[in-house]
Amino acid sequence: MKTITVLLAFFAITMAKKLEERFAWNVMEYDWPNSDVMEHYIKTGKYIKDNNLPLGLEVWGDKMFITVPRWKAGVASSLNYIDLNSKDKSPKLRPYPSWEANELPIEGDAPKLEDRIQTAAGRDHAAKPVAVGDGLKDNSTIISTFRVQADECNRLWVMDTGLADILGKPNQIAPPAIVVFDLKTDQLLRRYDIPKEQIKEDTFFANIVVESDADDCGNSFAYVPDLGSYGLVVYSLNENKSWRVKHNFFHFDPLNGDFNIGGVNFQWTDGLFALAIGDKKSDGTRDIWFHPLASTKEFVVSNKVLQNETHVTGLNYYYDFKLIGDRGLNGQSSAEVYDKKTQNIFYTQLNKDAIGCWNTNKEYRPDSAGLVDSDSNALIFPNDLKVDKNGNLWVLSDRLPNFIYKTLDNDDVNYRIMRGTTSEIIKGTPCEN
CATH class of the missing domain: 2.120.10.30 (TolB, C-terminal domain)
Structure with missing residues (x-):
């Protein structure tokens, strides 16, 4: 009985931190x-x-x-x-x-x-x-x-x-x-x-x-x-x-170009796609994290490197770009955004119908990252996400693979915009401070 009580409490916490549906459409009208x-x-x-x-x-x-x-x-x-x-x-x-x-x-x-x-x-x-x-x-x-x-x-x-x-x-x-x-x-x-x-x-x-x-x-x-x-x-x-x-890090990973999303299997070769900009440091620089879409790896470079045209279009800038870690199996992502309030990067997880998080104060590893929400219906192809000035994470999911390779059912909800408070949705995950 005690085990059941603990499990119920766990699921209650899990449900409480999920993103809520704010807007939804079967088809888009003007x-x-x-x-x-x-x-x-x-x-x-x-x-x-x-x-x-x-x-x-x-x-x-x-x-x-x-x-x-x-x-x-x-x-x-x-x-x-x-x-x-x-x-x-x-x-x-x-x-x-x-x-x-x-x-x-x-x-x-x-x-x-x-x-x-x-x-x-x-x-x-x-x-x-x-x-x-x-x-x-x-x-x-x-x-x-x-x-x-x-x-x-x-x-x-x-x-x-x-x-x-x-x-x-x-x-x-x-x-x-x-x-x-x-x-x-x-x-x-x-x-x-x-x-x-x-x-x-x-x-x-x-x-x-x-x-x-x-x-x-x-x-x-x-x-x-x-x-x-x-x-x-x-x-x-x-x-x-x-x-x-x-840079070599902008290319797709040939071992991570296979996708299975919403019942659709396809292969993409999309390279550099997602970027997130961090807080200003004491020396005035900012980290810029980035990754290709068809990849599970995350990289970082200083904004001052990218802003120095002479340097970054020359010959000796390769090692200014760093590999910081890997999201692990099926960790392909279309977008990421940095949240100043929690010092987390939130990112889409396409093959998992999910939204992931990583606390930038920790190492970048699969076991130090977390999922703030996963939903095989509401989060089929989470395409974009942003954090507003009030600390809300907004996520748009749109079933893009079905739109491109098959058809969408107009009697079903195809497009959603979800919302969650960043400080709340990381509770109980490795991303919590």
Whole structure:
């Protein structure tokens, strides 16, 4: 009887720390301006409900940003938001910054080259001319984005791939670009096209991680991993310049490219994908942890190494990158984020339908890490996760393998956003301080 009581107490603790479902959708719908617009989008094929899959999320104020990449034709808007305080369990998406900015350009819409100049001024740096990418109506246009990040300076950073209908008839409408918006005014601050020489044959930019300081907003850096060609693009906002870094640690592990998720078996060769930025140390540096998606290993490098263009594009930087450990069998992960409050890194566990944690004060080993939640229904392919300023971990799961290789059942819940307080969900795990 005593054993049963102990087991019941254990399961009660386990259930108490699980992530809670905050939003859920069978299919993604939009908050249309009016019924005529909706009918037009449906009739012209601009909106095919089955083709709109949410992938990335971010939280700023009472907004939750949700990205919908243009995997297939019929995505109404790629960059969107919902009201975080909405009582609706399945709120409709609102395009950001506008419907117009998320419309795909029609051939002939783009202005002539001499007209493709728009001034974008940030409050921390002088106004500079910004060239509009080929095929765009204007700089605010978002073709297709996977991940976004809000920074310490109330700016939203968007990695726009410029590529539409990825799984159908791929159309590179515009060059891959970093797009920055002022979240207080919803106005464009900058659009920066990734230089051609930093784009390789199999390049695919699906993530962006930003390092910024509220006391020095101009001195910000964006890190953009290239999962297809195994590189990293580092962008300096102050210099309005980027450089490409290459390293063996950015490649996928050929022994960890096999996935079994939601009843789907497939093989991926995705390289560098996830990054997390740590606290500032006494010497002013920060650790940047990273890993390829098709891998179980974790690595680290100093931000000052990546920010030194001359050094990191030279010959003698290899040993500045360090292997810190391994997540173990089936430990492949699509995203990670550092939580200042608990000094933990939270990361997705794709093959385990789970969310993992690692206390950065401990060694990186399978037995020193933990799972804060695992659910073979609600967490099928946890794709992205973020920690907000209030210490909440937000997780988006979207059954992506079924979407790509099979079909999704519209009578079932396919997309979820889960939430948990970081200090609570690590209780009872090796990640607890």
